[in-house]
Amino acid sequence: xxxxxxxxxxxxxxxxxxxxxxxxxxxxxxxxxxxxxxxxxxxxxxxxxxxxxxxxxxxxxxxxxxxxxxxxxxxxxxxxxxxxxxxxxxxxxxxxxxxxxxxxxxxxxxxxxxxxxxxxx
Amino acid sequence: xxxxxxxxxxxxxxxxxxxxxxxxxxxxxxxxxxxxxxxxxxxxxxxxxxxxxxxxxxxxxxxxxxxxxxxxxxxxxxxxxxxxxxxxxxxxxxxxxxxxxxxxxxx
Numbered sequence: 001x002x003x004x005x006x007x008x009x010x011x012x013x014x015x016x017x018x019x020x021x022x023x024x025x026x027x028x029x030x031x032x033x034x035x036x037x038x039x040x041x042x043x044x045x046x047x048x049x050x051x052x053x054x055x056x057x058x059x060x061x062x063x064x065x066x067x068x069x070x071x072x073x074x075x076x077x078x079x080x081x082x083x084x085x086x087x088x089x090x091x092x093x094x095x096x097x098x099x100x101x102x103x104x105x106x107x108x109x110x111x112x113x114x115x116x117x118x119x120x121x
Numbered sequence: 122x123x124x125x126x127x128x129x130x131x132x133x134x135x136x137x138x139x140x141x142x143x144x145x146x147x148x149x150x151x152x153x154x155x156x157x158x159x160x161x162x163x164x165x166x167x168x169x170x171x172x173x174x175x176x177x178x179x180x181x182x183x184x185x186x187x188x189x190x191x192x193x194x195x196x197x198x199x200x201x202x203x204x205x206x207x208x209x210x211x212x213x214x215x216x217x218x219x220x221x222x223x224x225x226x227x228x
Contacts, residue, residue, distance in 0.1 A: 044208065044222045045157075045208055047210075047216045062216070063216075105153065105170060106170075106212050107176075108167060109176065112164065114164050
Protein backbone atom coordinates (compact mmCIF):
# COMPACT_ATOMS: atom_id res chain seq x y z
CA UNK A 1 0.00 0.00 0.00
CA UNK A 2 1.56 3.29 -1.11
CA UNK A 3 2.09 5.94 1.55
CA UNK A 4 3.13 9.52 0.90
CA UNK A 5 5.04 11.39 3.60
CA UNK A 6 5.64 15.11 3.18
CA UNK A 7 8.27 17.41 4.63
CA UNK A 8 7.57 19.68 7.57
CA UNK A 9 6.02 23.12 7.90
CA UNK A 10 7.82 26.14 6.48
CA UNK A 11 7.78 29.87 7.19
CA UNK A 12 9.03 32.01 4.33
CA UNK A 13 9.50 35.68 3.52
CA UNK A 14 7.66 37.29 0.60
CA UNK A 15 9.70 37.02 -2.59
CA UNK A 16 11.53 33.87 -1.50
CA UNK A 17 11.05 30.27 -2.61
CA UNK A 18 9.93 27.12 -0.84
CA UNK A 19 10.55 23.47 -1.67
CA UNK A 20 8.18 20.82 -0.31
CA UNK A 21 9.04 17.14 -0.63
CA UNK A 22 6.82 14.08 -0.89
CA UNK A 23 8.38 10.66 -0.29
CA UNK A 24 6.60 7.53 -1.45
CA UNK A 25 6.93 4.16 0.21
CA UNK A 26 5.31 0.77 -0.14
CA UNK A 27 4.66 0.74 -3.86
CA UNK A 28 5.94 1.31 -7.38
CA UNK A 29 6.97 4.93 -7.51
CA UNK A 30 7.89 5.81 -11.06
CA UNK A 31 4.87 4.62 -12.99
CA UNK A 32 2.30 6.81 -11.25
CA UNK A 33 1.86 10.54 -11.55
CA UNK A 34 2.17 12.63 -8.42
CA UNK A 35 -0.08 15.67 -8.24
CA UNK A 36 0.18 18.75 -6.04
CA UNK A 37 -2.92 20.43 -4.63
CA UNK A 38 -3.02 23.35 -2.24
CA UNK A 39 -5.59 24.69 0.20
CA UNK A 40 -5.50 28.22 1.57
CA UNK A 41 -6.84 28.68 5.12
CA UNK A 42 -10.62 28.20 5.14
CA UNK A 43 -10.69 27.75 1.36
CA UNK A 44 -11.16 24.95 -1.14
CA UNK A 45 -8.76 22.73 -3.05
CA UNK A 46 -6.63 24.06 -5.91
CA UNK A 47 -4.88 21.82 -8.45
CA UNK A 48 -1.33 23.02 -9.12
CA UNK A 49 0.35 20.46 -11.34
CA UNK A 50 1.73 16.95 -11.64
CA UNK A 51 4.69 14.85 -12.74
CA UNK A 52 5.06 11.35 -14.12
CA UNK A 53 8.39 10.32 -12.58
CA UNK A 54 9.01 7.50 -15.08
CA UNK A 55 8.95 9.93 -17.99
CA UNK A 56 9.84 13.16 -16.19
CA UNK A 57 6.80 14.75 -17.82
CA UNK A 58 5.25 17.68 -15.99
CA UNK A 59 1.96 19.51 -16.41
CA UNK A 60 1.26 22.78 -14.58
CA UNK A 61 -1.84 24.88 -14.07
CA UNK A 62 -1.56 28.10 -16.08
CA UNK A 63 -2.00 30.08 -12.86
CA UNK A 64 1.31 28.76 -11.53
CA UNK A 65 3.23 28.51 -14.80
CA UNK A 66 6.67 30.07 -14.39
CA UNK A 67 6.53 29.97 -10.58
CA UNK A 68 6.20 26.27 -9.83
CA UNK A 69 8.64 23.48 -10.59
CA UNK A 70 7.88 19.83 -9.85
CA UNK A 71 10.75 17.35 -9.99
CA UNK A 72 11.21 13.68 -9.16
CA UNK A 73 14.15 11.80 -7.72
CA UNK A 74 13.61 8.16 -8.65
CA UNK A 75 16.53 7.00 -6.54
CA UNK A 76 14.79 8.16 -3.35
CA UNK A 77 11.15 7.85 -4.53
CA UNK A 78 10.70 11.53 -3.76
CA UNK A 79 8.82 14.25 -5.62
CA UNK A 80 9.61 17.89 -4.89
CA UNK A 81 7.47 20.95 -5.50
CA UNK A 82 9.21 24.31 -5.54
CA UNK A 83 7.22 27.54 -5.59
CA UNK A 84 9.06 30.81 -6.16
CA UNK A 85 8.31 34.53 -5.79
CA UNK A 86 6.18 33.79 -2.77
CA UNK A 87 3.47 36.19 -1.68
CA UNK A 88 1.08 36.18 1.25
CA UNK A 89 -1.64 34.59 -0.90
CA UNK A 90 0.56 31.48 -1.18
CA UNK A 91 0.02 30.73 2.50
CA UNK A 92 -1.65 27.35 2.36
CA UNK A 93 -1.42 23.66 3.12
CA UNK A 94 0.23 21.90 0.20
CA UNK A 95 -0.69 18.29 -0.48
CA UNK A 96 0.83 15.70 -2.76
CA UNK A 97 -1.32 12.84 -3.98
CA UNK A 98 -0.82 9.85 -6.23
CA UNK A 99 -2.81 9.80 -9.44
CA UNK A 100 -4.47 6.42 -9.79
CA UNK A 101 -5.89 5.45 -13.15
CA UNK A 102 -7.88 2.85 -15.06
CA UNK A 103 -8.49 3.15 -18.79
CA UNK A 104 -9.00 6.88 -19.28
CA UNK A 105 -10.25 7.65 -15.77
CA UNK A 106 -7.99 8.96 -13.03
CA UNK A 107 -8.27 10.01 -9.40
CA UNK A 108 -6.14 11.11 -6.44
CA UNK A 109 -5.43 8.46 -3.84
CA UNK A 110 -3.66 8.32 -1.45
CA UNK A 111 -2.75 11.80 -0.26
CA UNK A 112 0.17 13.00 1.80
CA UNK A 113 -0.48 14.49 5.22
CA UNK A 114 -0.05 18.06 3.99
CA UNK A 115 2.62 20.70 4.56
CA UNK A 116 1.74 24.16 5.88
CA UNK A 117 3.63 26.95 4.15
CA UNK A 118 3.29 30.35 5.76
CA UNK A 119 4.43 33.45 3.88
CA UNK A 120 4.95 36.37 6.18
CA UNK A 121 7.32 39.27 6.57
CA UNK B 122 -10.50 26.01 -17.36
CA UNK B 123 -13.57 23.93 -16.52
CA UNK B 124 -15.56 25.39 -13.62
CA UNK B 125 -17.16 23.02 -11.12
CA UNK B 126 -20.04 24.50 -9.14
CA UNK B 127 -21.26 22.64 -6.08
CA UNK B 128 -24.54 23.14 -4.31
CA UNK B 129 -25.35 23.72 -1.63
CA UNK B 130 -22.25 25.35 -0.13
CA UNK B 131 -23.37 24.20 3.30
CA UNK B 132 -25.97 21.80 4.54
CA UNK B 133 -27.37 20.85 7.93
CA UNK B 134 -28.73 17.35 8.35
CA UNK B 135 -29.50 14.83 11.07
CA UNK B 136 -28.14 11.35 11.63
CA UNK B 137 -30.10 8.94 9.44
CA UNK B 138 -31.03 11.57 6.83
CA UNK B 139 -30.55 11.04 3.12
CA UNK B 140 -28.29 13.76 1.75
CA UNK B 141 -27.60 14.78 -1.83
CA UNK B 142 -24.85 17.13 -3.01
CA UNK B 143 -24.80 18.38 -6.58
CA UNK B 144 -21.91 19.37 -8.81
CA UNK B 145 -22.35 21.09 -12.18
CA UNK B 146 -19.59 21.39 -14.77
CA UNK B 147 -19.24 24.39 -17.06
CA UNK B 148 -19.05 22.05 -20.05
CA UNK B 149 -19.76 18.41 -20.76
CA UNK B 150 -17.18 16.16 -19.12
CA UNK B 151 -18.65 12.69 -19.67
CA UNK B 152 -18.11 10.76 -16.41
CA UNK B 153 -14.79 12.31 -15.44
CA UNK B 154 -15.77 13.27 -11.90
CA UNK B 155 -14.41 12.23 -8.53
CA UNK B 156 -15.72 12.95 -5.04
CA UNK B 157 -13.63 13.47 -1.91
CA UNK B 158 -14.39 13.83 1.79
CA UNK B 159 -12.27 16.08 3.97
CA UNK B 160 -12.46 16.18 7.74
CA UNK B 161 -11.08 19.21 9.60
CA UNK B 162 -7.30 19.25 9.70
CA UNK B 163 -6.99 16.15 7.52
CA UNK B 164 -6.13 15.44 3.91
CA UNK B 165 -8.97 14.71 1.49
CA UNK B 166 -10.05 11.10 1.10
CA UNK B 167 -11.31 9.58 -2.15
CA UNK B 168 -14.91 8.36 -2.02
CA UNK B 169 -16.07 7.95 -5.62
CA UNK B 170 -14.24 7.97 -8.94
CA UNK B 171 -15.46 7.94 -12.53
CA UNK B 172 -18.72 9.51 -11.31
CA UNK B 173 -20.17 6.34 -9.79
CA UNK B 174 -17.46 3.83 -8.79
CA UNK B 175 -17.11 3.39 -5.06
CA UNK B 176 -13.50 3.42 -3.87
CA UNK B 177 -12.46 0.26 -2.02
CA UNK B 178 -13.15 0.51 1.70
CA UNK B 179 -15.72 3.30 1.41
CA UNK B 180 -19.10 2.46 3.00
CA UNK B 181 -21.88 1.55 0.61
CA UNK B 182 -24.12 4.35 1.92
CA UNK B 183 -22.11 6.63 -0.39
CA UNK B 184 -23.04 6.63 -4.05
CA UNK B 185 -22.41 8.82 -7.07
CA UNK B 186 -24.25 9.38 -10.31
CA UNK B 187 -24.36 11.63 -13.33
CA UNK B 188 -22.82 12.22 -16.71
CA UNK B 189 -22.27 15.20 -18.97
CA UNK B 190 -22.57 18.31 -16.82
CA UNK B 191 -24.60 17.27 -13.77
CA UNK B 192 -23.39 14.99 -11.01
CA UNK B 193 -24.59 14.00 -7.56
CA UNK B 194 -23.13 12.49 -4.43
CA UNK B 195 -25.67 10.80 -2.19
CA UNK B 196 -25.33 9.58 1.37
CA UNK B 197 -28.24 7.23 1.97
CA UNK B 198 -28.28 7.34 5.77
CA UNK B 199 -26.07 9.93 7.41
CA UNK B 200 -23.72 8.69 10.13
CA UNK B 201 -21.91 10.81 12.76
CA UNK B 202 -18.55 10.29 11.03
CA UNK B 203 -19.92 11.73 7.76
CA UNK B 204 -19.91 15.30 9.00
CA UNK B 205 -17.18 16.83 6.85
CA UNK B 206 -16.61 18.87 3.72
CA UNK B 207 -17.16 17.24 0.34
CA UNK B 208 -15.50 18.19 -2.95
CA UNK B 209 -16.11 17.18 -6.52
CA UNK B 210 -13.23 17.21 -9.03
CA UNK B 211 -13.21 16.98 -12.80
CA UNK B 212 -10.43 15.08 -14.54
CA UNK B 213 -11.63 15.67 -18.12
CA UNK B 214 -8.91 18.23 -18.75
CA UNK B 215 -6.10 19.96 -16.89
CA UNK B 216 -6.13 21.82 -14.63
CA UNK B 217 -8.23 19.20 -12.86
CA UNK B 218 -10.41 21.68 -11.02
CA UNK B 219 -12.39 21.14 -7.85
CA UNK B 220 -15.76 22.41 -6.75
CA UNK B 221 -15.77 24.96 -3.94
CA UNK B 222 -16.86 22.35 -1.40
CA UNK B 223 -20.00 21.50 0.56
CA UNK B 224 -19.78 21.71 4.33
CA UNK B 225 -22.04 19.10 5.90
CA UNK B 226 -22.98 20.01 9.46
CA UNK B 227 -24.93 18.39 12.26
CA UNK B 228 -28.52 19.60 12.60
